[in-house]
Amino acid sequence: MLNVWFGHDCPFEVHKFNTDLIGRNLRIDDFQDPFLKAMAEDIDKLKISSKGEMYHEIFGNINPSMLSNGLCSVIAAYKFDYAVDITHMGDNCVPWLIKVSEVKDVTCNCNRVPVLSGEFKFYDIKKDRYGHTAIEFVSWSMATIMEEQEVRVLAKRKHQGQQNG
Amino acid sequence: MLNVSIKDNRTDKVLYSLSLISKRVVIEGDSGTGKTALATFISTIHRRDLTVVCEYQVRTITSIELFRGLDRYSKYVLIVDEDVESNSLQEILDGMNSDWYLILMCRDAEIRSLVGVHSKAILKCNNDGLISLEYSDKNTLYSSKSIDTISTVYCEDSGSALDYYQMILPESTKFATANIGTVGYKRLKTIIEDSTLQDNTLICADGETYDNIASDLHAYVNSLHVSICIFIPISFEHLLLESDIFDSLEDIDRFRKEGTAPKNYNGSSENYALSLMHMLNIFPKFIYNKEKGNLDYRFFTSTNLKRIGAQLPAILQRYTNCFSPHTNKPLLPSLQRAILANVGIKGRECNEVVKAYVECNNTCISPEVAIQEILSYKIKKISNWHSYFYNEDKKLVVCKDEGAYKEFVQDNEIPVWYRPYIMVEYSS
Numbered sequence: 001m002l003n004v005w006f007g008h009d010c011p012f013e014v015h016k017f018n019t020d021l022i023g024r025n026l027r028i029d030d031f032q033d034p035f036l037k038a039m040a041e042d043i044d045k046l047k048i049s050s051k052g053e054m055y056h057e058i059f060g061n062i063n064p065s066m067l068s069n070g071l072c073s074v075i076a077a078y079k080f081d082y083a084v085d086i087t088h089m090g091d092n093c094v095p096w097l098i099k100v101s102e103v104k105d106v107t108c109n110c111n112r113v114p115v116l117s118g119e120f121k122f123y124d125i126k127k128d129r130y131g132h133t134a135i136e137f138v139s140w141s142m143a144t145i146m147e148e149q150e151v152r153v154l155a156k157r158k159h160q161g162q163q164n165g
Numbered sequence: 166m167l168n169v170s171i172k173d174n175r176t177d178k179v180l181y182s183l184s185l186i187s188k189r190v191v192i193e194g195d196s197g198t199g200k201t202a203l204a205t206f207i208s209t210i211h212r213r214d215l216t217v218v219c220e221y222q223v224r225t226i227t228s229i230e231l232f233r234g235l236d237r238y239s240k241y242v243l244i245v246d247e248d249v250e251s252n253s254l255q256e257i258l259d260g261m262n263s264d265w266y267l268i269l270m271c272r273d274a275e276i277r278s279l280v281g282v283h284s285k286a287i288l289k290c291n292n293d294g295l296i297s298l299e300y301s302d303k304n305t306l307y308s309s310k311s312i313d314t315i316s317t318v319y320c321e322d323s324g325s326a327l328d329y330y331q332m333i334l335p336e337s338t339k340f341a342t343a344n345i346g347t348v349g350y351k352r353l354k355t356i357i358e359d360s361t362l363q364d365n366t367l368i369c370a371d372g373e374t375y376d377n378i379a380s381d382l383h384a385y386v387n388s389l390h391v392s393i394c395i396f397i398p399i400s401f402e403h404l405l406l407e408s409d410i411f412d413s414l415e416d417i418d419r420f421r422k423e424g425t426a427p428k429n430y431n432g433s434s435e436n437y438a439l440s441l442m443h444m445l446n447i448f449p450k451f452i453y454n455k456e457k458g459n460l461d462y463r464f465f466t467s468t469n470l471k472r473i474g475a476q477l478p479a480i481l482q483r484y485t486n487c488f489s490p491h492t493n494k495p496l497l498p499s500l501q502r503a504i505l506a507n508v509g510i511k512g513r514e515c516n517e518v519v520k521a522y523v524e525c526n527n528t529c530i531s532p533e534v535a536i537q538e539i540l541s542y543k544i545k546k547i548s549n550w551h552s553y554f555y556n557e558d559k560k561l562v563v564c565k566d567e568g569a570y571k572e573f574v575q576d577n578e579i580p581v582w583y584r585p586y587i588m589v590e591y592s593s
Contacts, residue, residue, distance in 0.1 A: 044197035112272050113381040
């Protein structure tokens with residue numbers, strides 16, 4: 001199940017960018033896991049040998065500390081059970097996070113609207129409700145973003161009003 | 166524009182070639198496209214066999230202490246990855262010299278809102294493995310969509326945007342004002358959700374209010390598969406900065422700090438693209454509905470108007486330069502007048518120019534192209550104008566200089582009373 005907190009007021013700590021941390025904790029043979037291997041090949045366009053060596057078309061041979069932030073976030077949820085932040089994943093990562101949520105509980109924060117389609121089950125922690133489609137997911141996400149934006153704009157206007165006397 | 170390239174010395178291959186078209190560039194896009202790698206390469210350049218080629222120093226800001234330690238007298242391109250906290254980013258923005266560049270990797274609207282006027286881009290890899298910046302027009306959510314088939318238009322209020330679209334779209338179009346300004350978020354969301362594939366809807370909303378969530382709106386509209394264009398006018402400030410009308414960095418600083426634009430403009434990030442078009446339309450007398458008597462007339466000289474107008478999105482320039490595709494009425498004729506007045510033609514002749522086809526070196530170009538060529542400085546100056554009569558084919562003749570004109574007149578035995586021509590100087 002994908003448990004989502006929509007909004008910046010997220011009460012739990014989310015794993016963000018500790019690429020080095022994830023990288024250091026990954027062993028080459030971790031990438032023998034077909035799911036992890038397929039994920040790395042799809043998101044970061046890596047070629048992973050049977051020994052687990054990673055090759056990128058542009059950057060050549062790379063080590064796990066050079067994986068992208070988005071991939072590391074999904075790995076953090078999949079392998080280390082961290083709560084993660086969808087805001088810092090590309091659209092190419094979110095479907096993988098949803099796949100992870102089909103086999104285990106994933107907790108995440110979302111402050112952007114990913115481009116999604118299809119059906120998947122998720123739980124809106126803040127409003128205690130379940131969603132079943134991508135459209136519900138993007139709609140609830142958009143609603144939160146708009147509410148927060150409204151607060152920001154009104155605060156900015158108020159500040160400007162004070163400055164202008 | 167500033168170029169930054171990164172070369173791998175081991176393979177002698179250029180990995181990145183980035184053209185920075187604006188002082189603040191926000192890079193978005195999928196994971197694994199090279200954003201973090203770029204930041205990492207720069208921050209660990211001393212450990213890697215890489216060369217950075219740029220006339221500025223390039224630094225990845227991994228901590229606020231690193232930023233505080235920068236030499237204020239040097240020029241920098243600062244790279245900030247998405248792990249930045251909003252407080253740190255605010256300090257960086259406040260502390261940056263005005264001639265420094267900032268590349269921010271970020272998908273979060275809250276962080277993006279701090280950056281304000283900026284260009285958005287993604288990293289693209291070409292077939293040769295070279296990564297470069299591809300700038301997006303998502304500000305307007307408008308880049309790939311035509312408004313020719315729009316059936317419903319929602320505007321924020323009954324201001325200039327409504328006037329504009331009523332002018333260019335057919336009478337059968339439905340128009341509505343929708344209260345989608347500052348407090349209209351729910352309204353905007355409802356309009357989007359209520360739209361269907363059969364109803365091609367255009368929404369024109371306040372750019373200040375929606376600019377930094379434009380990417381999210383784009384994703385939302387894409388996910389719903391509805392047929393919607395949302396037009397968020399880009400900021401007037403952006404147009405001014407991009408138009409290169411400021412002579413010096415001091416001028417830019419003054420503009421940003423003191424607000425040499427219409428009074429109370431500074432800091433509001435109010436968006437005036439449509440107001441600008443309105444302004445051009447009634448040129449030379451500009452009644453700016455939000456000004457309070459403190460106009461900086463520097464912005465409204467004909468040369469500067471042309472430069473500012475040239476920074477409008479291509480889609481808008483298209484409609485400022487030609488006829489409505491539906492009514493066949495000329496659009497914003499005074500804009501054409503404004504442009505052409507600047508190159509030496511006055512009065513009604515200017516309208517005639519855009520109604521006629523212009524013949525140049527045996528090549529016919531359309532009025533739109535003629536205006537675009539003027540806007541893009543390919544035609545530097547129209548130096549003379551003697552008549553607005555046409556020949557039988559309704560074509561005007563463009564000669565590159567007086568000699569060419571005389572030759573043309575002689576060769577074609579054109580009588581004195583019937584000598585349509587424009588002399589132009591093409592920029593080299």
